[in-house]
Amino acid sequence: MKIDIAHLAGLAHLHIDKEQLPQFEKDMQAIADMMGQLPELDDILEPDAENAMPLRADVPEENKFTRDELLANAPCTESGCFAVPKIVEQEA
Amino acid sequence: MKLYRKTASELSAMLRKRECSAAEICKDTLARIHVAEDRIGAYITQCEDVMQQAQKVDKALAAGEVLHPLAGIPVAVKDNISTKGIRTTCASRMLEHYVPPYDATVIEKLRRAGMILIGKTNLDEFAMGASTETSYFKKTHNPHNTEYVPGGSSGGSAAAVAAGETILALGSDTGGSVRQPAAFCGIVGLKPTYGSVSRYGLIAYASSLDQIGAMGRSVHDTAMLYSLICGYDKMDATSVQKSYPDFAAACSADIRGLRIGVPKEYFGDNVHPAVQAAVWKGIRLLERGGAVVKEISFPSMEYAVNAYYIIASAEASSNLARYDGVRYGFRAEKTDSLTDMYVKTRSLGFGDEVKRRIMLGTFVLSTECYDAYYKKALLMQRRIKQEFADAFQMCDVLITPVYPTAAFQPGALAEHPLMRYTGDICTVPANIAGLPAISVPCGMTEQGLPIGMQITGPHFAEQTILNAAYAYETLCGGFPMGGAV
Numbered sequence: 001m002k003i004d005i006a007h008l009a010g011l012a013h014l015h016i017d018k019e020q021l022p023q024f025e026k027d028m029q030a031i032a033d034m035m036g037q038l039p040e041l042d043d044i045l046e047p048d049a050e051n052a053m054p055l056r057a058d059v060p061e062e063n064k065f066t067r068d069e070l071l072a073n074a075p076c077t078e079s080g081c082f083a084v085p086k087i088v089e090q091e092a
Numbered sequence: 093m094k095l096y097r098k099t100a101s102e103l104s105a106m107l108r109k110r111e112c113s114a115a116e117i118c119k120d121t122l123a124r125i126h127v128a129e130d131r132i133g134a135y136i137t138q139c140e141d142v143m144q145q146a147q148k149v150d151k152a153l154a155a156g157e158v159l160h161p162l163a164g165i166p167v168a169v170k171d172n173i174s175t176k177g178i179r180t181t182c183a184s185r186m187l188e189h190y191v192p193p194y195d196a197t198v199i200e201k202l203r204r205a206g207m208i209l210i211g212k213t214n215l216d217e218f219a220m221g222a223s224t225e226t227s228y229f230k231k232t233h234n235p236h237n238t239e240y241v242p243g244g245s246s247g248g249s250a251a252a253v254a255a256g257e258t259i260l261a262l263g264s265d266t267g268g269s270v271r272q273p274a275a276f277c278g279i280v281g282l283k284p285t286y287g288s289v290s291r292y293g294l295i296a297y298a299s300s301l302d303q304i305g306a307m308g309r310s311v312h313d314t315a316m317l318y319s320l321i322c323g324y325d326k327m328d329a330t331s332v333q334k335s336y337p338d339f340a341a342a343c344s345a346d347i348r349g350l351r352i353g354v355p356k357e358y359f360g361d362n363v364h365p366a367v368q369a370a371v372w373k374g375i376r377l378l379e380r381g382g383a384v385v386k387e388i389s390f391p392s393m394e395y396a397v398n399a400y401y402i403i404a405s406a407e408a409s410s411n412l413a414r415y416d417g418v419r420y421g422f423r424a425e426k427t428d429s430l431t432d433m434y435v436k437t438r439s440l441g442f443g444d445e446v447k448r449r450i451m452l453g454t455f456v457l458s459t460e461c462y463d464a465y466y467k468k469a470l471l472m473q474r475r476i477k478q479e480f481a482d483a484f485q486m487c488d489v490l491i492t493p494v495y496p497t498a499a500f501q502p503g504a505l506a507e508h509p510l511m512r513y514t515g516d517i518c519t520v521p522a523n524i525a526g527l528p529a530i531s532v533p534c535g536m537t538e539q540g541l542p543i544g545m546q547i548t549g550p551h552f553a554e555q556t557i558l559n560a561a562y563a564y565e566t567l568c569g570g571f572p573m574g575g576a577v
Contacts, residue, residue: 001461008451011458012409013416013431015439016447028448030510032455035398038468045470053329069193073420082418087430 001036003029095120096256097573100313101340103259104161107153114146114153114164117259118208121166125210125257133232134242134252136171137179138211145208152206161340162316163206168258170249171212172219173304174293175199178209182295183227184217186421186441196293197328198262198304198321205320210258213248217443218412219269219297221245222495222515223505226445231502234276236541236574240499243273246307250277253307256573260317261307266297267400268494268519270305271531275494275544278533278574280314280561281307285552286526287332289318290325298407299330301400301523309573311532311562315340318554337555344559345566348382352560353487355390358518363496370535370543371493374564378491381567383560388483388490392475393521399476400520401513402456402469408446409453415441477525484550489560493518494544498537518546528554532561533571542574 005024009016016024067080076083095103095117106112122142129135139145149164169175172182174192176199181187195203202209216226224232224247232247234240235255242251246263250273253261263270265283274281283305294304306317319339325331354375359368379385417423417437424436442450456465483490496515505512522529527548534545545564549557565571 001464003455005451008454008458009447012447012450012454013434013438014442014447014450015435020444024444024448024451028452028455031401031448031452031513034510034513035402035452035456035465035469038395038398038402038465038472041468041471041475043471043474045467045474054333056326056329065193070419072193073190075417075421075423084418085427085430085433 001032003032096124099310100162100165100259100308100316101310103165107164114149114208115143117164118142118146118166121210121258128255128257131233131238132235132251132255132257133230134213134248134255134257135211136181136183136214136229139178139209142208142210149206160205162320165207165260166210166258167202167207168210168213168249168252168261169199170215170246170263172215172264172295173199173262174295175212178212180212182218183215183229184442185228186415188422190420194293197290197325199293201321213252213261215248216245217446219245219264219266220445220449222272222512224248225502226443228443234499236278239501240541241502243276243499245269247273249307250274250279250281253279253309260313263305263307264294265303265305266301266404267516267523270307271519271529271544271546272495274307274531276499276542278542279307279309280311281305281531282314282318283522283529284318284322284554285528287330288322288552290328290331292325292327296411298404299411300407301404309571311558311565312340312343315343315558339555339558342555343562345563347378347560347563350383350489350560351487352378352383352385353388353483353490354385355388355393355490355492357390357393358492363493366537367493367497367543371545374534374545375491377567378560378564381563386487388486390479390483392472392479395472396476396521396524397514397517399469399472400524402465403473405449405453406457406466409450409457412450473524476521480525480527488556490548492546494531494546498541498543522548527551528557530557530561532564
């Protein structure tokens with residue numbers, strides 16, 4: 001299957017420079033071609049009922065972190081919240 | 093006294109007989125780092141409180157407290173395992189300044205046992221690679237010959253153990269990242285059964301394959317560390333509810349009657365003759381020790397790498413979606429909208445190999461490709477698991493090479509993007525099937541580079557593979573700490 005780097009990069013929120021596109025495309029095409037060499041198996045996928053993951057009880061627990069600890073790694077905070085660039089356009 | 097050259101088992105005994113103190117062990121190890129680190133480059137971050145940690149252990153020992161056998165023993169930790177208050181970078185610009193607010197479960201266990209956390213070791217960015225060359229920070233060099241790579245992705249941990257810059261180390265293994273660098277650096281590396289060691293605090297690459305593993309210079313040391321870190325943890329939903337024995341105490345070199353399966357597909361033309369010869373020599377030695385060897389076939393092995401890279405990159409693309417510059421990690425400057433901020437942050441924060449794998453994952457999960465790639469890979473995973481189950485009806489362990497070659501020189505993989513992936517052929521099957529596998533040194537190339545032998549067992553048969561490894565170590569007279577540095 002043909003690899004379209006510009007499209008994939010867009011889906012993954014990545015930008016690949018124009019000069020880098022041919023190399024990325026060449027490398028990834030070779031890898032995708034290799035990965036694609038899998039036989040058709042006459043089998044069906046079903047959930048692994050024997051090894052189901054146990055669910056924990058749906059009860060609230062005390063959070064072991066303070067708000068400050070969790071905000072400490074954020075690149076930008078405001079009034080105890082994570083801050084991001086403006087997302088609402090201003091009316092002209 | 094060169095305490096850094098001793099094994100954890102020896103040091104543990106010496107500590108209890110008061111022949112040395114934890115402070116002396118640490119002083120010696122730090123001195124060794126001071127001498128070797130410039131040439132090796134194993135660490136991204138060195139801990140500043142090493143001597144304080146050691147003094148605490150010495151005080152407890154002096155007070156007659158009963159401590160864990162690994163108390164006072166230095167341990168290095170791969171820098172994708174979260175350490176409270178110590179930055180954890182995944183060798184990525186994305187997490188260059190990230191300081192976790194919590195310890196991974198395995199770190200809590202090390203600390204509770206009184207092990208001395210020496211530092212955080214270098215890796216391929218987000219553990220994606222086989223040579224530690226994709227690290228954002230530095231290159232790590234193979235202690236046996238610094239012109240060669242240490243392997244990867246746990247290359248820093250392997251090099252630190254081999255060079256005496258620590259006694260023990262933790263790595264993580266998604267497709268061979270503990271076993272392959274262990275082989276390249278001439279040490280022991282154990283990738284445990286999936287679900288036996290908690291992944292809580294291990295920064296995710298491919299969650300269904302990732303597993304934290306133990307690295308040391310002897311089988312007994314590796315077993316001691318594994319015994320400490322394994323166990324059920326409610327913080328990891330894939331952790332298995334099970335109790336575990338003391339693997340080190342139960343180590344036995346008696347392998348009479350052990351049935352060794354040798355799958356011929358692991359010894360194909362792509363595997364270097366020196367590697368084939370060394371591994372066969374190891375198998376014959378075990379045979380002379382009383383094991384029974386039978387050649388078997390593993391027909392789907394040729395598809396393991398394909399299935400592995402589809403599953404791993406699919407999970408990576410999902411796991412690494414969290415790096416958006418909002419809650420932690422790098423954020424690009426001069427952005428004009430939220431989307432622009434995401435794109436610039438991710439494009440500047442990730443290296444090329446990480447981007448490649450995210451995009452490969454995006455590709456195989458896209459609507460047009462899902463059936464042709466992802467679904468087929470999951471079916472192949474089932475087939476491979478079944479073939480292992482069939483093999484373990486006939487034998488107790490499988491013995492194979494770890495990697496088709498010994499260590500290579502930097503840049504070798506960059507020239508051959510496919511080899512970056514196909515080289516993992518011997519290690520990925522264990523991850524796909526969730527099986528335990530151990531790498532032990534089994535010889536050297538003419539250039540003096542170590543070769544590794546892999547012993548794989550059924551789920552939770554760590555004791556069986558450790559015993560086989562221990563028997564090999566005993567029969568061959570031990571693994572000397574060699575190296576040019």
